[in-house]
Amino acid sequence: MAKILIIEDEAKLADILAYNIREEGHEALVALDGLAGLEKFRCEQPDLLILDLMLPGIDGLEICRLVRRDSDVPIIMLTAKSRELDKVVGLELGADDYVTKPFSMVEMLARIKAALRRSNAQVRRSSVLRAEDLEMDVARHMVTIDGGTIDLRPKEFELLRVLLENKTRVLDRTTLLQRVWGEDEYIDAGTVDVHVRRLREKIETDPAHPARVLTIRGLGYKYAE
Ligand code: CA
Numbered sequence: 001m002a003k004i005l006i007i008e009d010e011a012k013l014a015d016i017l018a019y020n021i022r023e024e025g026h027e028a029l030v031a032l033d034g035l036a037g038l039e040k041f042r043c044e045q046p047d048l049l050i051l052d053l054m055l056p057g058i059d060g061l062e063i064c065r066l067v068r069r070d071s072d073v074p075i076i077m078l079t080a081k082s083r084e085l086d087k088v089v090g091l092e093l094g095a096d097d098y099v100t101k102p103f104s105m106v107e108m109l110a111r112i113k114a115a116l117r118r119s120n121a122q123v124r125r126s127s128v129l130r131a132e133d134l135e136m137d138v139a140r141h142m143v144t145i146d147g148g149t150i151d152l153r154p155k156e157f158e159l160l161r162v163l164l165e166n167k168t169r170v171l172d173r174t175t176l177l178q179r180v181w182g183e184d185e186y187i188d189a190g191t192v193d194v195h196v197r198r199l200r201e202k203i204e205t206d207p208a209h210p211a212r213v214l215t216i217r218g219l220g221y222k223y224a225e
Pocket of ligand 1: 010052054
């Protein structure tokens, strides 16, 4: 069973889709505009996203771009005309599949099945990073300590991933900013410190005396050996 989020402003179409998806044994969530969709995506962490291109507020292109910053979730994009479709495909947004409206439900369900199969295969190939009792399953976006799940926000997760991948190396703030936030964003280095603090509150036994994410004075941070 997969959790599938539908972001589509045509309520009737969204309902029919949701109904058919549930009939297939999956969980279906619906959001009728871009903002609600983005919020639902962030708190529900669905396994698949069906995303309409033309939406009020934030449109499908923007949502796709925002989601892709921190998630590899399969995205099936819905477009109204094949002309729209050409435009979208040209943009290489990172959607996994494109379906032109009107579509047959059989076709849609087949596409969903294929997208879920591909992403499950990816999960199986995924890398797992370990540091003693802490384990990070990168593709499944899961972190556990001693078997217990730790709930991290996307940037906290990304920060921890970069630290784990460079275990024992000291990473300065500029490097962490580039790896976690990308170079195109106007964020100052203090953001790194704030996120390190939040991360410590979630993964350290005593956040005031961290044993995992260490501060190396004057240099930056590193994950303890
Ligand atoms: Ca629409």
